[in-house]
Amino acid sequence: MPRPQSKYELINSSQNNFDKLMGEVNAYPEKKRHQAFPSGTLNRNIRDVLAHLHQWHLLMLEWYKIGMNGEKPYMPAKGHTWKTLPELNRKIQEENRNLPLEEAIQLVNDSHKKIHKIIEKHTHEELFEKRRYKWTGTTSLGAYLISNTSSHYDWAFKIIKKSLKN
Template identity: 70%
Template sequence: MPRPKSKEELIVLSQKNLDKLIGMVNNYPEQKTVQEFPAGTLNRNIKDVLAHLHTWHLMMLEWYKVGMNGDNPAIPSLGFTWKTLPELNRKIQDENKGLPLSKAINLLLESHGEIHKIMDKHTDEELFEKKRYHWTGSTSLAAYLISNTSSHYDWAIKLIKKALK
């Protein structure tokens, strides 16, 4: 499915890609679910990837809350810029080191549900109109949601498949 252009497409593709990701993970034999990825891959295993997605959901939820309250959220995160993203992602990995896979899955499903609450409460115009909200800059709320759901899930699927070949 191409990039969503409506609320319905946004919701459907987000859920479809999450279902595909979780289904893929659940279909792997246990030894694959804990297998280390090749050297040089930041996320070292499936659990790291899922915890990464969950943490980005949490950041999106914070951006939304702060931005919709009229303030400027720290995007991507306090003390980080888009140029220092690798450092932020290493921090996310370090913070989730001891997390079991089952917990990472549950947290991801939970935060995905919270992201969908945002999608549900907005109209097509509120989601897709560029520059509608000061905190989204020159883009739309949907662009942030797509980046944090369907596109991010697609990235995760591709990374896991490649790493576990």
């Protein structure tokens, strides 16, 4: 699916990719849902992938809250830069390694809904006009939301599907 270019496309792409991802997760028998991925991947199982998505939703929600209050959020997170994403993602994986799968499913569902409320409350222009908000720099709010929803869900679907084939 091409990158969303409008509010309508963002809502649909995000929800469709999320539904596809969760449909894939729910289609696995219980034993396979807990199966470890092949070595060499940071996220070791479905829980890790869903916890990763949830934590990135939380980062987006924090950026949005701080940014819309006229302040500059730490991006991607305090103590990290975009160049240190692997380190941040390892930290996320480590902090969530004892989270039960069912809790990860509930958390990602809840945070997905919160992100969608942000999308729904903004106009197309507010979402896709570059430089509209100081905190988003040279890009648009929509670009951050795409990265945290439709694109991220597509990545998650592909890694789960690839890791659990056979």
